[in-house]
Amino acid sequence: MMLAGCSASAGEASEADAAASTGPADELRLGYFSNVTHAPALVGLEEGLFTDALGETKLTTQVFNAGPAAIEALSAGAIDATYIGPNPSINTFIQSAGQSAHIVAGAATGGAALVVREGIDSVDDLEGTTLATPQLGNTQDVALRSWLADEGFETDTTGGGDVHITPTENAQALTLFQQGGIDGAWLPEPWVSRLIVDAGAHVLVDEADLWEDGAFPTTVLLVRAEFLAEHPETVEALLEGHVASVAWLGDHADEAPAVINASIEAETGKPLADEVITRALEHVTFSVDPHAETFETLVKNGLAAGTQKDGSIDGLFDLRLLNGLLESDGGEPVSAGGLGQE
Incomplete structure (x- = not known):
């Protein structure tokens, strides 16, 4: 599922987005956490799947501890996309009245x-x-x-x-x-x-x-709205690498702990014990489906917790590029749950 040969039309953006496009970006700045729930990011980096898909676009990365810090960087324009939990994604979308960022894929559930x-x-x-x-x-x-x-x-x-x-x-x-x-x-x-x-x-x-x-979403892939509008080709390439990484995790269950651990060791200076990473992976499922059907409940939870403003999440998802890639490879599209484009 490397999907490197897919045409741009597979996930063709709307006419308005296409008009705003300035072509492939020179650089993509990607955020992620050194967590097992972010394994698609860790594997994509360790196995070179992102760089293969991005071609001449330079990839730089930044590691975060939790979602709000990543959102601060995204909102400030310091990064262009990030692996992140659903609630910070909801928060930035509501606070910006739908202008800040869009979820373009799922990554992990559970864990x-x-x-x-x-x-x-x-x-x-x-x-x-x-x-x-x-x-x-x-x-x-x-x-x-x-x-x-x-x-x-x-x-x-x-x-x-x-x-x-x-x-x-x-x-x-x-x-x-x-x-x-x-x-x-x-x-x-x-x-x-x-x-x-x-x-x-x-x-x-x-x-x-x-x-x-x-099934509850733990990690999604969030892209800054301006970057998505200006560089849909680059976002599609990022998604090619992401889909390939999720597929790799499914096809290489025996190798996954060592690859994930190598990335964690590179960031933290110490690998996880075998017992730890084995147990962790038993409780996480990797999928490009963001489980959009759960997000209205997540909004209610955020309001009940007092950590989120009330507002609409209509338009939070933009799954067109992802579904174009999936359909080109003979897969089934994933749903935006009525909360965006698919």
Whole structure:
């Protein structure tokens, strides 16, 4: 599924977008996280799938810890596209009245959970505890706040309430948990598995249990709207690499842990233990389907969590380029769920 030979017409943009196009970009600046849930990015870089697809367009990358920081960079024009969670994607779209960015593909589902210390065995045991999330307003932060509200707990964005939530960088959350500074955390993989294997935590809530069929989006591919309008050819090339990376993960399950680990080691200076990465990959599914049908629920969760403004997400998705590539390769198109173009 390298798809390098697909014609530009496969994902032809609208006449308005085509008129704004200035041709392929000289450079594409891509953001991602060193998480297992961002494996399509890690594999695409390690295996050269992005550079092969982008051709003469230079690829530069930037690593982030959580979505809000990546959104800041995207909004400032410091990056052109990023792998990111759904809630920050929703936030920037609503805050910009639909002008900031569009989701052009899905990347991963699953791979997030609330893990806690010994002695916390039920929801009732959470009263008065301190829990970490990667960053205020990121996808796991919203999931935790929304779930706690459903369970009858009050929280606020300053760490008060019945359960105290402290947004903390993932590696620091692991250290704090080991030191007894926090009682648990709602995190993405591989950090869920790291707290379990390296620090003795256990799962209190697997987020997959909260969604129908266990399918909830953890990572999507988001592109700055101006870049998409000006350089649809480059975005299509990025998507070629992305589709190839997702396909590679499906076709090379035995090789995937080593490739993903090599990328994580390059960014963090230390590879994951075999037990950690094996467990992490068991809880993540990689797919180009963004599961757009879940996004109205995600909006409601963000509002309930107090981390998001009210607004419309109509137009959030632009899946035309992706579906053109999929159809050219004989695949089935993915749905925008009535929230954009497909």
